[in-house]
Amino acid sequence: MVNEISEHVEQLFPALQTQRRDLHKYAESGWLEFRTSTLVADRLEKLGYALKLGKDVIDADSRMGLPSAAVLAEHEQRALEQGAIARWMPHFSGGFTGIVATLETGRPGPVMGFRVDMDALDLNEVLDEAHRPFREGFASANHGMMHACGHDGHTTIGLGLAEVLMQARDKLCGTIKLIFQPAEEGTRGAKSMVAAGVVDDVDYFTAVHIGTGVPANHIVCGNDTFMATTKLDVRFTGVASHAGGKPEEGRNALLAAAQATLGLHAIPRHSGGSSRVNVGVLQAGTGRNVVASSAMMKVETRGSTNEVNEFIYQQALKVISGAAEMHQVKFDIKLMGAAQSSKPTAAWVNYIHQQAEKLGEFAEIIDRQEGAAGSEDATYMMERVKARGGEASYVIFGTDLSAGHHNELFDFDEKVMMQGIKTLAALALNIAEFKGEN
Numbered sequence: 373m374v375n376e377i378s379e380h381v382e383q384l385f386p387a388l389q390t391q392r393r394d395l396h397k398y399a400e401s402g403w404l405e406f407r408t409s410t411l412v413a414d415r416l417e418k419l420g421y422a423l424k425l426g427k428d429v430i431d432a433d434s435r436m437g438l439p440s441a442a443v444l445a446e447h448e449q450r451a452l453e454q455g456a457i458a459r460w461m462p463h464f465s466g467g468f469t470g471i472v473a474t475l476e477t478g479r480p481g482p483v484m485g486f487r488v489d490m491d492a493l494d495l496n497e498v499l500d501e502a503h504r505p506f507r508e509g510f511a512s513a514n515h516g517m518m519h520a521c522g523h524d525g526h527t528t529i530g531l532g533l534a535e536v537l538m539q540a541r542d543k544l545c546g547t548i549k550l551i552f553q554p555a556e557e558g559t560r561g562a563k564s565m566v567a568a569g570v571v572d573d574v575d576y577f578t579a580v581h582i583g584t585g586v587p588a589n590h591i592v593c594g595n596d597t598f599m600a601t602t603k604l605d606v607r608f609t610g611v612a613s614h615a616g617g618k619p620e621e622g623r624n625a626l627l628a629a630a631q632a633t634l635g636l637h638a639i640p641r642h643s644g645g646s647s648r649v650n651v652g653v654l655q656a657g658t659g660r661n662v663v664a665s666s667a668m669m670k671v672e673t674r675g676s677t678n679e680v681n682e683f684i685y686q687q688a689l690k691v692i693s694g695a696a697e698m699h700q701v702k703f704d705i706k707l708m709g710a711a712q713s714s715k716p717t718a719a720w721v722n723y724i725h726q727q728a729e730k731l732g733e734f735a736e737i738i739d740r741q742e743g744a745a746g747s748e749d750a751t752y753m754m755e756r757v758k759a760r761g762g763e764a765s766y767v768i769f770g771t772d773l774s775a776g777h778h779n780e781l782f783d784f785d786e787k788v789m790m791q792g793i794k795t796l797a798a799l800a801l802n803i804a805e806f807k808g809e810n
């Protein structure tokens with residue numbers, strides 16, 4: 373059976389490549405995946421999946437870092453001009469760009485959930501002959517948005533998996549649930565899908581990523597280096613005054629933000645694990661001879677455990693309020709995103725390892741990798757599934773990259789999409805071979 377699937381996936385390659393390049397060209401960042409969602413929904417419906425869309429899979433109040441209503445409307449319009457399918461748009465309008473596709477086999481068995489993400493980054497793609505997406509005509513048409521983390525590949529893997537599993541439906545048991553998540557960047561989207569109950573019936577959960585520095589033909593079956601993180605926007609509001617004539621009447625928001633930036637980067641370490649803090653954006657002031665009355669910062673904290681991140685975050689709040697107090701300005705903090713740390717379950721990692729070995733496609737099959745961590749909001753889904761006694765893991769398919777993730781020259785070897793689909797399909801088709809720990 374696995375051989376038949378492999379052949380099917382290889383036949384699909386030209387179509388997968390076309391799909392990925394189309395998504396790459398029309399990159400849409402978090403909560404603005406309007407064109408992407410309508411195309412994904414349309415494809416999944418045509419394949420015969422039962423769909424849940426928009427508000428049925430996204431809890432409105434749990435969305436973090438949502439763009440303004442004006443930005444949402446503008447990008448919805450742009451999506452329609454770029455080929456979004458209008459009849460699906462009402463489901464996604466207003467920033468509800470999530471999809472869950474279900475295949476009930478009618479035979480007893482577990483619920484298996486697979487999660488892919490769909491959003492691009494806020495980044496300008498390099499438009500230069502040296503960069504393959506530009507040279508071959510699929511560089512981002514959308515200013516300030518670029519698939520520079522491979523989510524165009526993830527979405528394509530999800531659609532390819534949908535196709536091969538539907539074709540092999542007579543050999544499956546239980547239920548297949550394909551989760552297409554918005555707004556992973558900035559860790560904004562997953563929590564709202566968990567709050568909508570999307571993984572409440574999932575017994576075995578697998579999230580995927582390509583690249584992340586893992587070499588081509590290597591697979592990491594259970595990535596466990598995710599840092600808990602909190603993302604915040606901070607706004608300081610002071611009083612403008614004549615910088616020469618009446619400086620004492622001013623309340624300097626720029627100085628408060630500068631003070632806060634230094635204070636944030638000086639938060640002590642924690643013996644419980646590694647931590648990070650970053651002020652990635654700082655903007656302030658309006659004119660040379662005006663005491664700056666406004667400033668804003670985009671800040672993130674991270675920790676290798678939820679406790680370490682919480683410590684850094686609480687310290688950050690004190691630093692920000694202290695800096696505001698020092699300069700007698702007002703401040704306002706908005707939570708823009710968050711994710712937990714999470715570890716995969718050993719039995720599921722073992723099963724993925726065993727299935728990857730059977731496929732015979734990988735030069736190296738690694739259970740976990742040491743090293744620098746990022747964050748991921750799929751961790752909310754993993755933790756929810758584990759809390760109900762389910763199994764969960766996060767798989768990385770290695771691939772050659774033209775530049776690092778989140779870089780303007782990012783691109784990947786598209787063949788990795790075939791390995792991804794084959795491996796995930798094998799997890800579903802061979803589930804009878806899974807042995808839990810009990």
Ligand SMILES: O=C(O)C[C@H](NC(=O)Cc1c[nH]c2ccccc12)C(=O)O
Binds near residue numbers: 559747
């Ligand atoms: O915090 C975020 O905004 C999410 C973003 N996430 C990623 O870049 C994904 C990621 C980073 N490192 C790894 C390693 C393994 C899988 C996924 C990743 C990050 O860490 O900045």
